[in-house]
Amino acid sequence: MASHSVQPVLELVDLVAGYQQRQGMWGRRRNVRAVAGVNLTVHAGETVCLVGESGCGKSTVARTVVGLLEPQSGEVRFDGRDVRTLSRAERKDLRRQVQLVFQDPYASLNPNMTVHELVSEAWRIHPGLVERESWDAEVASLLERVGLSPGHAERYPHQFSGGQRQRISIARALSVRPRLIVCDEAVSALDVSIQAQILNLLAELQRDLGVAFLFITHDLGVVRHFADRVAVMHLGTIVETGEVGQIYERPAHPYTQALLSAAPSLEDWRSPSTDEIVLRGDVPSPLSPPQGCRFHTRCWKTRDRCRVDEPELVHRDTDHPVACHFPAEVLTSSTMD
Numbered sequence: 001m002a003s004h005s006v007q008p009v010l011e012l013v014d015l016v017a018g019y020q021q022r023q024g025m026w027g028r029r030r031n032v033r034a035v036a037g038v039n040l041t042v043h044a045g046e047t048v049c050l051v052g053e054s055g056c057g058k059s060t061v062a063r064t065v066v067g068l069l070e071p072q073s074g075e076v077r078f079d080g081r082d083v084r085t086l087s088r089a090e091r092k093d094l095r096r097q098v099q100l101v102f103q104d105p106y107a108s109l110n111p112n113m114t115v116h117e118l119v120s121e122a123w124r125i126h127p128g129l130v131e132r133e134s135w136d137a138e139v140a141s142l143l144e145r146v147g148l149s150p151g152h153a154e155r156y157p158h159q160f161s162g163g164q165r166q167r168i169s170i171a172r173a174l175s176v177r178p179r180l181i182v183c184d185e186a187v188s189a190l191d192v193s194i195q196a197q198i199l200n201l202l203a204e205l206q207r208d209l210g211v212a213f214l215f216i217t218h219d220l221g222v223v224r225h226f227a228d229r230v231a232v233m234h235l236g237t238i239v240e241t242g243e244v245g246q247i248y249e250r251p252a253h254p255y256t257q258a259l260l261s262a263a264p265s266l267e268d269w270r271s272p273s274t275d276e277i278v279l280r281g282d283v284p285s286p287l288s289p290p291q292g293c294r295f296h297t298r299c300w301k302t303r304d305r306c307r308v309d310e311p312e313l314v315h316r317d318t319d320h321p322v323a324c325h326f327p328a329e330v331l332t333s334s335t336m337d
Helices: 058-065 088-097 115-125 132-145 150-154 162-174 192-209 244-249 254-262 304-308
Strands: 010-022 029-042 047-051 073-078 098-101 180-184 212-217 229-234 237-243
Touching: 010 058, 029 047, 029 058, 029 212, 029 237, 047 058, 047 192, 058 098, 058 180, 058 212, 088 098, 098 162, 115 132, 115 150, 115 162, 132 150, 132 162, 162 192, 192 212, 229 244, 229 254, 237 244, 237 254
Parallel strands: 047 212, 047 229, 098 180, 180 212
Antiparallel strands: 010 029, 010 073, 229 237
């Protein structure tokens, strides 16, 4: 478990972000609030995992954190400062300190550049970070750190496997000595064995370099032995957050319980699970989210209050915050009858 500094490296305060969507070919553009009031902190040397179904707003959070999207409201704070108040030079330095590793390493790497060019590219943008005469040695050192050979420096991305390309992406992110790396579904496109190798690599880098991770994923099973804290996201809001043991052992929100029950287990091949929670109905659109609790249209515990009163993310006789009027510590499918 990472020790927390007083001042978080990253802090999201009531963050609202999204994009515009056109209705039809000639229709008006409408703002889609993919992220609707998210509060989250990441401390130095800590791994925070943001989990949830596809389309819940996780990647929008990632792109807003690294500056690819501007917040519609709320704040993104780095070392306690709202990034919108930074000068142009300070923003340039911030882009160095916060790096993004994408889901598809092949799409994020220029196929016309060698590994050496990819890893050293940022040193042209940030002169003085690495002296020119040291580039070859620094590239070789970074490749060795991520489990590749220095001899790979003159090859092109298409000459590598998916796992190797993701290692190149990680080396590229490390080249600017970041304090925070945002991993947006960084292992979801990889085989299970390769996922484990990449997660072990990230954990090793964190131990050696003290870098913090904001890890975006839809797979709770992937991060159980990797995260320090977990935040569960549903339809643009965080519905539960806590230390990894609290979320896995004492999930209090029905949505979290459903996600955990759906995660595959090594025991599943022996006998089908009797505790799996199957959610009914479609995921609501962020264009018109339900009134009250955003999960109530698929929740088996819905009561009248849930339909009109949106729950806050607070402690409710639980050991961690949960946004549910009627949380439970333990729930199985038998309670759904």
